[in-house]
Amino acid sequence: MRVYKAKDYNDLSRKAANIISAQIIMKPDAVLGLATGESPIGTYKQLIEWYNKGDLDFSEIRTVNLDEYKGLAADNPQSYAYYMHTNLFDSVNIPAVNINIPNGLEDDSVKECMRYDNVIHQLGGIDLQLLGIGGNGHIGFNEPGNNFNKETHCVTLTDNTIDANARFFASRDEVPRYAYTMGIKNIMQAKSILLIASGEAKAQAMYDSFYGPITPNVPGSILQLHNNVTVVADEAALALILKEHEITSGGLIK
Template identity: 45%
Template sequence: MRIVILDSADEVAAYGAEIFIRCIRQKPAAVLGLATGSTPLALYRRLIDANRDAVVSFAKVSSFNLDEYLGLAGDHPQSYRHFMNTHLFDHIDINPDNTHVPPGDAADPLQACADYDKLITKLGGIDIQLLGIGRNGHIGFNEPSSGLQSRTRVKTLTRATIDDNARFFSTQEFQPHLSITMGIGTILEARKVVLLATGAAKAGAIKAAAEGPLTASCPASALQMHPDALLIVDAAAAAGLERKAFYKHIERENQKLLQSLGKT
């Protein structure tokens, strides 16, 4: 696991966006794993700008989102399909047929979960998976106690996650307590994983994920097992890390090495 600590949330978004842009330019038909929530929004805005300025094209790209609320159709304003259309897909040159979000209104959710994993495999697997992290360490909707080899499945949301997401729903609006989510095992099969975290509220989760034990109590700690996992965090999210100086030193040395090899 590699950890990059930057000064601000804006730098986190810029750093993360550049990784995705380089991936697509190297492999125009890349398969992206995408996430919702407030943290990726600044990254998506940068991807939109890069597409508008002809820096990168999504014409051959396919995408798979991590999760969706069970019980919400894709046109529901609180659905993650609607979120992705509004904040990314409608503003870039991606083929809508190549964008995949778990079907929250599936007649057979269990079969839909199995089909989702099969489609990822059929398209060659995910090249780069974007993640956020919940305050309780969840990735996707893999809540604490999720199996570390779990597959895409129906998952009950914890009270903490429900409360965190309540701000997106009006007081009279139905808020789902179930979801379809990629499993941790599904996520770990991505060739590269990029997790973004900003703000002091995420400091405890980042410390547990990066420096705590590998445990189902902190689902994000499973990224310790991934051969190419990158955590990009701002200073506030990194505040709880005990080895901040070491991570910064390693990153400086990595940049020197890359520069010497002409790869930056």
């Protein structure tokens, strides 16, 4: 595991975008696993800037998104499909046919989960998976629990996650209670993983995920078992880790 300390959110976003852009340049038809939420917005903005300068080409890139709310249409402003088009897809030259996101309007959970797993398998797996992390250590919508769910599944969102996402809705009551998400196996089979985190609210989850025991009570802790994880986080998110470990300009290697 390699950990990079960013000066601030803008620096974090540039560092993360550098890693993703290197993947795109090295493998123009790479499969990118993408995330939503507040953390990646700056990263996507930087990728768009470099695309507009002619430095990046998305014409052969394939994408698979981590998750989607169950019950929301792709054109709903609160859906993750809408988020991705607004924050990245509509501003670069990625073909619509190359974009893959769980179908929030599919009522049959078993059918949709099997379909999405097949999509990932047919693409040959994920080259680079981008992740954020929740304050309770969740990755994607893999919430704390008694076991690691393996592949795509429908999850009941915890009160913690509903509360965290309520700010994006008119009221807490409007936050969907269910979501489709890639499972831990989907994520762990990615060839490389890039996790980004910002703010003191993530500090405990970051420490528990990378320096605590591996447990489904902290889903992010499973990443300790992956052989190619890069973490880019600001000082606030790394606060508890920095108390015990020095991160040099070359990054901390665990």
